[in-house]
Amino acid sequence: MVTPNAIATHYDVLGVRKSADPATLRQAYRRLARRHHPDVSTDPRAHERMARINEAFETLIDEQRRTEYDAAIDSGAFSMPRAREAQERRPIVVSLRDRLKGHRTSIYALAFDPETGSLISSAFDSQILWWDRDHPAIRQRARLDAGAISALRALSRGRLIAAGSSDNQISCWSLDGARLSSWRATREEWVSCLAISPDGAQVASGSIHSSLTVSSVLDGEIQVRRRDHSQSVTAVAWSESGHLLASGSADATVKVLDGKTGAPLSTLRQIAAPVSALAFSADSRLLAVASVDLSIRVFNLINGMLAKTLHGHTKPIESLAFHPNGWLLSSASRDGTVGLWNATEGVGSVRVECSNRPVHSVEFSRDGLTLATGGQDRIVRIWSVDAKLPASA
Numbered sequence: 196m197v198t199p200n201a202i203a204t205h206y207d208v209l210g211v212r213k214s215a216d217p218a219t220l221r222q223a224y225r226r227l228a229r230r231h232h233p234d235v236s237t238d239p240r241a242h243e244r245m246a247r248i249n250e251a252f253e254t255l256i257d258e259q260r261r262t263e264y265d266a267a268i269d270s271g272a273f274s275m276p277r278a279r280e281a282q283e284r285r286p287i288v289v290s291l292r293d294r295l296k297g298h299r300t301s302i303y304a305l306a307f308d309p310e311t312g313s314l315i316s317s318a319f320d321s322q323i324l325w326w327d328r329d330h331p332a333i334r335q336r337a338r339l340d341a342g343a344i345s346a347l348r349a350l351s352r353g354r355l356i357a358a359g360s361s362d363n364q365i366s367c368w369s370l371d372g373a374r375l376s377s378w379r380a381t382r383e384e385w386v387s388c389l390a391i392s393p394d395g396a397q398v399a400s401g402s403i404h405s406s407l408t409v410s411s412v413l414d415g416e417i418q419v420r421r422r423d424h425s426q427s428v429t430a431v432a433w434s435e436s437g438h439l440l441a442s443g444s445a446d447a448t449v450k451v452l453d454g455k456t457g458a459p460l461s462t463l464r465q466i467a468a469p470v471s472a473l474a475f476s477a478d479s480r481l482l483a484v485a486s487v488d489l490s491i492r493v494f495n496l497i498n499g500m501l502a503k504t505l506h507g508h509t510k511p512i513e514s515l516a517f518h519p520n521g522w523l524l525s526s527a528s529r530d531g532t533v534g535l536w537n538a539t540e541g542v543g544s545v546r547v548e549c550s551n552r553p554v555h556s557v558e559f560s561r562d563g564l565t566l567a568t569g570g571q572d573r574i575v576r577i578w579s580v581d582a583k584l585p586a587s588a
Contacts, residue, residue, distance in 0.1 A: 205251035205264060213265070217256060224252040242509055246489050250467045250504070260465060264501070287523065287535050287545050288581040289566065293331045295575035297324050302569030305558040306347040306355070312560055314567050316575050317344040317357060323370075326575070339368050340377070346398070348391035356395040356412055360386035367398055367412055380415040382408070390431040392454070399440055401428025407442045407450075409457060419457030423450045430485075432473035439479055439496075443470025449484055451496065463494050465501040474515035474524070481538060483524050485512035491526060493538045505536050507546050514556045519563040523582045529553035533568050535580075549576060 206213050209223040227248050233241045254260045300319040307314055313328040321344055325335035344359040355370040363385050368377040384402035391398050397418065399409050407428050409419035424444035432441050433454060440454040449463040449470060468488035475482055481502070484492045491505040491512065510530035517524055517538070526534040533554055535545040554570035559580070566578040 205254050208247050208251040209255070215255075220252060220255055224248065242489075247506055250488060250490060253467045254465065264465060287537070289535060289545060289547055290579050291576060292565075292579050293577040295326055295331055295577065296573070297333050298322065298569075298573045298575070300573065301555060301571045302573060302575060303343065303345050303555050304347040304357075305556045305567045305569055305575070306349040307558060307560045307565075307567070308349045308353070309561055310351055310353075312562065312565075314560075314575070314577070315347060315349055315355060316567070316569055317347055318573070319343045321359070323347075323355070323357065331577075337370065337375075339366075346389045346391050348393070348395050350395045354395065356391050356398075358389045358391055358398045358412075360389055360400065362386070365389070365398070365400055365410070365415070367410075367415065369395075369412060378415040380410070387427055387429055388431050390433055392433050393435055393437045399431045399433065399442075401431050401442055401444075403427040405444070405446075407431065407452075409440070421450075421452070421457055421459075423459060424448065426469075430470050430473045432475060432482075434475040434479040435477050436479060439475065441473050441475070441482060443473050443484060443486075445469040447486070449473065449482070449494075451482070461496075461499050463499065463501075465494075466492060471512055472515045472526075474517050476517045476521045476538070477519050478521050480521070481517070483515050483517065483538060485515055485526065487511055491515070491524070491534075491536065493524070503538060505534075505538075505544070507534055507544070508532065510553070513553065516557045516559055518559050518580070518582060519561065520582060523563075523580075525557045525559065525566060527554040527557040527568060527570065531570075533557060533566075533578075535566075535582075547578070550574070 211223050231241055231244045254264050298318040302318050304317045314326045317323045321339040323337045324333050327334045344357050346358045348356040357368045359366050363382050366379045384404040386400050387403050388401045396412055397409050401407055405424045406422045410417050424446050426445035428442050428444050430443035438454045440452045443449045447466045451461045468486040470486050472485040482494045482496055489508050493503040495502045508528040508530050512526050512528050514527040522539040524536045524538040531550045533547045533549045550572045552571035556569045558567050566580050568576045
């Protein structure tokens with residue numbers, strides 16, 4: 196039974212006791228599947244409910260995952276805030292401010308200039324647009340020579356690093372005013388994901404052949420190469436300080452590495468499906484992991500435990516971004532919605548209908564007052580965000 200001050204556990208989802216044996220788990224799963232599977236249920240939330248049922252069963256039927264999950268319960272990771280604290284929270288307030296049109300192809304990357312706060316966006320056709328902060332107009336354009344841009348990193352003094360991949364080739368560009376330098380490297384493996392380090396010095400890439408590579412932005416020289424996963428590396432992300440690097444895989448694990456040396460630090464295993472997106476909180480305490488089962492899991496990197504599991508999207512999640520306050524998390528999905536989640540407590544989650552086409556990218560401004568989104572409909576949307584810092588911050 197779920198009490199008013201607790202988040203539903205996997206045991207609650209399946210309707211079994213914590214002492215349930217495997218036969219009882221299988222019986223409960225079959226009973227719920229017959230009722231909630233989207234093929235038999237007309238409930239519009241059937242897909243979401245079935246995803247939670249699948250996640251609960253797959254975790255509890257696996258002895259190692261169940262042991263880790265039980266330890267998380269015992270540590271209090273699933274406790275809710277006290278009633279008075281929850282009442283003191285203001286809801287997340289988000290409102291559409293601008294719709295920026297200028298791209299001719301799908302938008303895959305967004306970045307805010309750390310000094311001016313202006314937005315930069317890039318699209319599949321390798322066109323980069325700089326948007327005026329005060330007026331919805333294009334201030335500058337650049338089209339790079341080849342490769343679809345999938346990652347941007349805006350630096351101080353107007354510098355910008357862009358990176359993209361095509362098949363087994365990585366392309367990287369450094370823009371500094373009118374100066375443009377670039378390199379292109381052919382890897383022996385098919386590149387599947389990219390991320391640029393916060394200082395703009397390195398680009399991390401994952402391959403479908405399970406390798407993670409860190410290369411110099413200056414000349415493409417490989418600095419770190421690891422093969423820790425058993426399947427494709429499907430997502431990579433740097434912490435804001437650059438001290439941590441995470442790689443997610445189709446093997447349903449996340450590896451956390453030292454961002455400077457590439458040395459392995461920990462493995463996160465309480466993930467039920469291939470990873471589709473990753474994001475660190477600003478203080479590197481939390482790591483959000485989206486997977487193809489449509490869930491977002493939030494891990495506490497201090498103790499390595501699963502802190503929260505979030506549900507709501509109906510199609511795969513393509514991008515995650517943390518707000519500077521450390522608790523607000525945004526997600527972009529192929530279902531055309533943007534999620535705003537309280538990643539540390541059980542209150543204050545919002546899903547925004549953004550487009551009738553997939554949304555590929557989300558990014559918060561440095562001051563946290565603005566959220567930018569972009570996707571397949573080729574429109575950059577600017578949202579005003581009001582999110583109160585939690586009392587514990």
